[in-house]
Amino acid sequence: MALFITFEGGEGSGKSFQARALYRRLCRVAIPARLTHEPGGTPLGTKIERWLKWGELKGISPLTELMLFNASRAQLVREVILPGLKNGLVVICDRYADSTTAYQGYGRGLALEIVLAVNEVATQGLKPDLVVLLDIPVADGLARKKARRPDRFEQEGITFHQRVREGYLRLAAGEPERWLVVDATQPKEKIEEVVWQRVSRLLSRQGG
Helix, strand or coil: CCEEEEEEECCCCCHHHHHHHHHHHHHHCCCCEEEEECCCCCHHHHHHHHHHHHCCCCCCCHHHHHHHHHHHHHHHHHHHHHHHHHCCCEEEEECCHHHHHHHHHHHCCCCHHHHHHHHHHHHCCCCCCEEEEEECCHHHHHHHCCCCCCCCCCCCCHHHHHHHHHHHHHHHHHCCCCEEEEECCCCHHHHHHHHHHHHHHHHHHCCC
């Protein structure tokens, strides 16, 4: 029954909401599942998350960002994701390596071959069975975030976020069999149903 499902998207896309919705739905039908997130998900990851999103890191370089995200990721894979999969769980992760490719690769402009190589080491080569990309126009997504204090990434200019969105769409186009691209401007309930239909098919193939 083990499945690894990740949720990706730009700021304000609603990916965290949909990751939680899927987790709750699996629990309701008695399918063992684990919900986690990046950066974070472990004590070490939580500290790194605070540095990266809320710390006073004025001079941090894109390469340093890449290394810190992947330090958090390596711990999460070892401590949470791989054990969950070995125990037959459906592991749901709110962001994963594709976030780093989109944000530090396409957004920050780091060479993609470097980003992909570091991601590969941190993940031990583990790829999701399904990547759900919640796609939303940048301006719409950022508008959803205005009610709260923005983190370091939310404070970036609109061109940065446009590069991130373009990066995600390129990644999805490169592996259409593994990615599900969903229009995130739709009602939350409709998005939840679209995601559930795809996950149900994956579960059926495994006899779930």
